[in-house]
Amino acid sequence: xxxxxxxxxxxxxxxxxxxxxxxxxxxxxxxxxxxxxxxxxxxxxxxxxxxxxxxxxxxxxxxxxxxxxxxxxxxxxxxxxxxxxxxxxxxxxxxxxxxxxxxxxxxxxxxxxxxxxxxxxxxxxxxxxxxxx
Amino acid sequence: xxxxxxxxxxxxxxxxxxxxxxxxxxxxxxxxxxxxxxxxxxxxxxxxxxxxxxxxxxxxxxxxxxxxxxxxxxxxxxxxxxxxxxxxxxxxxxxxxxxxxxxxxxxxxxxxxxxxxxxxxxxxxxxxxxxxx
Amino acid sequence: xxxxxxxxxxxxxxxxxxxxxxxxxxxxxxxxxxxxxxxxxxxxxxxxxxxxxxxxxxxxxxxxxxxxxxxxxxxxxxxxxxxxxxxxxxxxxxxxxxxxxxxxxxxxxxxxxxxxxxxxxxxxxxxxxxxxx
Amino acid sequence: xxxxxxxxxxxxxxxxxxxxxxxxxxxxxxxxxxxxxxxxxxxxxxxxxxxxxxxxxxxxxxxxxxxxxxxxxxxxxxxxxxxxxxxxxxxxxxxxxxxxxxxxxxxxxxxxxxxxxxxxxxxxxxxxxxxxx
Numbered sequence: 001x002x003x004x005x006x007x008x009x010x011x012x013x014x015x016x017x018x019x020x021x022x023x024x025x026x027x028x029x030x031x032x033x034x035x036x037x038x039x040x041x042x043x044x045x046x047x048x049x050x051x052x053x054x055x056x057x058x059x060x061x062x063x064x065x066x067x068x069x070x071x072x073x074x075x076x077x078x079x080x081x082x083x084x085x086x087x088x089x090x091x092x093x094x095x096x097x098x099x100x101x102x103x104x105x106x107x108x109x110x111x112x113x114x115x116x117x118x119x120x121x122x123x124x125x126x127x128x129x130x131x132x133x
Numbered sequence: 134x135x136x137x138x139x140x141x142x143x144x145x146x147x148x149x150x151x152x153x154x155x156x157x158x159x160x161x162x163x164x165x166x167x168x169x170x171x172x173x174x175x176x177x178x179x180x181x182x183x184x185x186x187x188x189x190x191x192x193x194x195x196x197x198x199x200x201x202x203x204x205x206x207x208x209x210x211x212x213x214x215x216x217x218x219x220x221x222x223x224x225x226x227x228x229x230x231x232x233x234x235x236x237x238x239x240x241x242x243x244x245x246x247x248x249x250x251x252x253x254x255x256x257x258x259x260x261x262x263x264x265x266x
Numbered sequence: 267x268x269x270x271x272x273x274x275x276x277x278x279x280x281x282x283x284x285x286x287x288x289x290x291x292x293x294x295x296x297x298x299x300x301x302x303x304x305x306x307x308x309x310x311x312x313x314x315x316x317x318x319x320x321x322x323x324x325x326x327x328x329x330x331x332x333x334x335x336x337x338x339x340x341x342x343x344x345x346x347x348x349x350x351x352x353x354x355x356x357x358x359x360x361x362x363x364x365x366x367x368x369x370x371x372x373x374x375x376x377x378x379x380x381x382x383x384x385x386x387x388x389x390x391x392x393x394x395x396x397x398x399x
Numbered sequence: 400x401x402x403x404x405x406x407x408x409x410x411x412x413x414x415x416x417x418x419x420x421x422x423x424x425x426x427x428x429x430x431x432x433x434x435x436x437x438x439x440x441x442x443x444x445x446x447x448x449x450x451x452x453x454x455x456x457x458x459x460x461x462x463x464x465x466x467x468x469x470x471x472x473x474x475x476x477x478x479x480x481x482x483x484x485x486x487x488x489x490x491x492x493x494x495x496x497x498x499x500x501x502x503x504x505x506x507x508x509x510x511x512x513x514x515x516x517x518x519x520x521x522x523x524x525x526x527x528x529x530x531x532x
Binding site: 074076078080081096097099104106108116119121123 | 340347362365370372374385387389
């Protein structure tokens with residue numbers, strides 16, 4: 001398994017949004033963010049784009065953890081409830097299937113009280129190139 | 134139709150990412166962003182979270198343009214190619230169906246050369262509350 | 267909880283395809299089918315439409331099990347591998363979130379050897395009407 | 400372009416459901432079905448599985464029309480309204496993007512009065528093998 005933390009450290013966009021890498025194992029990764037004022041949409045709740053990016057980051061770390069460059073080609077997101085300023089959101093990506101060409105991940109996003117706020121299913125194409133960290 | 138530009142001006146997260154509101158009409162909205170260094174992921178290409186947020190912003194403006202608060206409950210994203218620093222991405226959301234409870238939108242994301250970089254299908258639940266701008 | 271078996275007995279389309287109702291509890295349902303020649307597509311493997319219907323039937327029984335008429339408005343399907351004649355496919359739907367307006371379900375489709383062949387995420391709108399069985 | 404009609408003639412599952420192949424051109428295909436009693440679900444309306452299979456058949460014919468075996472790995476379906484006995488549903492699949500590895504299709508399902516009843520986005524993996532008809 002590659003050093004996923006090193007991968008996360010050069011994930012400029014996610015880091016800039018305050019998304020932290022928490023931990024990873026083979027085919028699994030966890031990210032976290034605390035919702036602040038800068039993450040709000042025009043209705044005053046957390047923008048879906050932040051929740052998506054949190055889940056997408058966990059997905060990206062998990063599907064590249066095997067050491068072969070993998071890129072998302074499909075992501076399906078469901079939102080169960082709104083998140084608000086101060087909410088701590090944790091995304092956990094787990095691999096649900098894998099072939100030589102593609103892999104599928106389930107990523108759930110939960111609040112600190114355990115409520116599932118959102119969930120993503122992601123599909124990544126697997127290239128033949130090694131991940132360099 | 135409400136003043137969609139006013140809505141976009143208070144969309145803190147999207148604005149902070151450099152996403153501009155371009156135009157809107159009833160059930161339709163256009164957003165734009167230029168990819169910069171801060172938008173990159175660990176592979177050095179545009180983060181899927183930026184592309185998603187660009188499309189999601191157009192979707193949000195379009196589905197609220199009718200004047201009733203509407204919130205995304207499902208979004209499906211496909212990525213056709215990577216975007217790179219300097220690419221100008223334009224997202225256009227159009228309504229494809231609408232009932233009293235929910236509406237569906239198609240949002241495509243194209244580069245300046247016309248290539249379709251990504252596309253989203255979004256479903257929003259329609260609340261009974263008026264949008265205030 | 268309503269009598270889900272009674273619901274399944276009048277699910278003409280699913281029954282005609284050989285899809286059996288296996289069991290249900292509140293917010294959860296299981297269906298099963300054995301792939302036969304009539305289920306094949308032009309490549310000689312199980313048609314995606316059968317796999318979808320199997321998962322959709324489990325989803326429909328699970329989301330109506332609470333006794334309020336609920337109808338699918340979004341379904342996202344991923345296929346991990348092909349199914350072949352003789353494969354026994356089991357779909358299990360579980361509720362992952364629920365509000366007063368909508369509910370979300372995860373449905374996995376596994377072969378008899380335990381391999382996950384496909385998975386669906388489904389969103390249903392909840393009407394105010396009781397299910398009559 | 401291959402003979403798509405010949406492909407459709409050996410699509411056992413779709414034919415058995417009454418789904419007709421209407422026409423195809425490169426990267427595009429049209430299918431049609433008339434909803435009958437055998438297509439109903441437990442609520443007395445057209446089963447989502449029939450609508451899905453109709454769209455999936457158009458998708459399959461369109462993505463294989465190029466002559467290289469392609470198989471669906473992701474399909475996202477939205478339902479705008481229920482279909483009823485007697486409704487004639489037409490699905491039209493068009494290619495929206497294509498790389499050497501995967502292709503994406505948009506498939507809409509309309510009633511005879513022009514109302515969009517449902518729509519699918521589908522992603523297919525492209526194998527290296529030629530389609531034989």
